Amino acid sequence: MSENCSHDCGSCSADCSSRSPQNMIEQPNKESRIDKVIGVVSGKGGVGKSMISSMLAVNLQRKGHHTAIMDADVTGPSIPKAFGITEHAIGTDTVIYPVESKTGIQTMSVNLLLEDSNDPVIWRGPVIAGTVKQFWTDVLWKDVDYMIVDMPPGTGDVPLTVFQSLPVDGIVIVTSPQELVSMIVGKAVRMAQMMNIPILGIIENMSYVECPDCGKQIHIFGESHVDEVAKQYNLPVLGRIPMTAEIAAASDAGNVEELQGNWFDDAVAAIEKLS
Ligand SMILES: Nc1ncnc2c1ncn2[C@@H]1O[C@H](COP(=O)(O)OP(=O)(O)OP(=O)(O)O)[C@@H](O)[C@H]1O
Numbered sequence: 001m002s003e004n005c006s007h008d009c010g011s012c013s014a015d016c017s018s019r020s021p022q023n024m025i026e027q028p029n030k031e032s033r034i035d036k037v038i039g040v041v042s043g044k045g046g047v048g049k050s051m052i053s054s055m056l057a058v059n060l061q062r063k064g065h066h067t068a069i070m071d072a073d074v075t076g077p078s079i080p081k082a083f084g085i086t087e088h089a090i091g092t093d094t095v096i097y098p099v100e101s102k103t104g105i106q107t108m109s110v111n112l113l114l115e116d117s118n119d120p121v122i123w124r125g126p127v128i129a130g131t132v133k134q135f136w137t138d139v140l141w142k143d144v145d146y147m148i149v150d151m152p153p154g155t156g157d158v159p160l161t162v163f164q165s166l167p168v169d170g171i172v173i174v175t176s177p178q179e180l181v182s183m184i185v186g187k188a189v190r191m192a193q194m195m196n197i198p199i200l201g202i203i204e205n206m207s208y209v210e211c212p213d214c215g216k217q218i219h220i221f222g223e224s225h226v227d228e229v230a231k232q233y234n235l236p237v238l239g240r241i242p243m244t245a246e247i248a249a250a251s252d253a254g255n256v257e258e259l260q261g262n263w264f265d266d267a268v269a270a271i272e273k274l275s
């Protein structure tokens with residue numbers, strides 16, 4: 001325990017004996033039902049974490065599970081755009097209702113609450129972290145089998161809040177071949193261990209480009225090191241997602257629910273095993 005311990009574990013990440021993460025878990029809205037919560041994390045921005053979060057939700061929903069996405073990336077919210085959601089969330093004095101995507105995935109994002117979704121969110125860390133907490137406590141999540149939480153990149157205030165306040169059942173780490181994979185995975189692993197949260201595995205995005213003529217996989221960022229790193233931390237690789245024009249176009253046009261492909265099968269199976 002730190003000499004200056006204020007006994008407020010919410011503002012401290014020290015791995016000490018007096019930490020009891022379970023005690024800090026917030027209660028969801030009393031009418032919500034949320035079974036499993038899966039966090040999607042990455043070491044830095046732009047590796048495709050939001051795209052992967054969206055596709056995990058899309059594939060789980062396709063398999064008949066009631067699915068939700070919480071966009072905890074408050075300053076860089078991308079979920080409504082990926083799903084083509086333009087309406088605002090509505091609420092009463094006591095609850096906020098999530099907005100449903102075309103296939104019925106329940107979504108909540110700060111962009112659904114802003115008057116103009118182009119407005120920047122210029123809030124300090126504790127306000128952002130408080131917003132994410134409210135997404136859990138004040139939103140009425142109806143009958144959710146799997147909630148995917150799209151985390152902001154890194155290991156800052158908001159991931160810490162999510163890990164401490166939400167009963168996260170597992171995390172998926174997203175990397176890309178050009179990242180310093182070993183260091184980034186190492187940090188995510190350590191954070192999850194400190195919070196006692198299981199790691200389901202690693203997904204490598206933008207792994208390769210496939211030649212449209214011969215089908216050869218071209219590793220434009222160089223050979224991947226994800227296998228070595230996965231072995232080092234004893235984690236499975238849950239997917240290698242190619243860089244494709246279809247993926248880019250679908251997330252830009254709000255059509256992620258129309259994307260086909262079996263790239264997420266292993267990750268979905270790992271999530272389903274949580275039940
Ligand atoms: N496999 C892929 N193939 C093609 N485009 C992709 C792929 N993955 C992601 N993209 C595109 O890259 C951009 C960044 O992706 P995304 O928003 O999911 O990243 P992110 O890691 O969530 O970023 P941030 O954390 O900065 O919000 C998006 O325009 C997305 O459509």
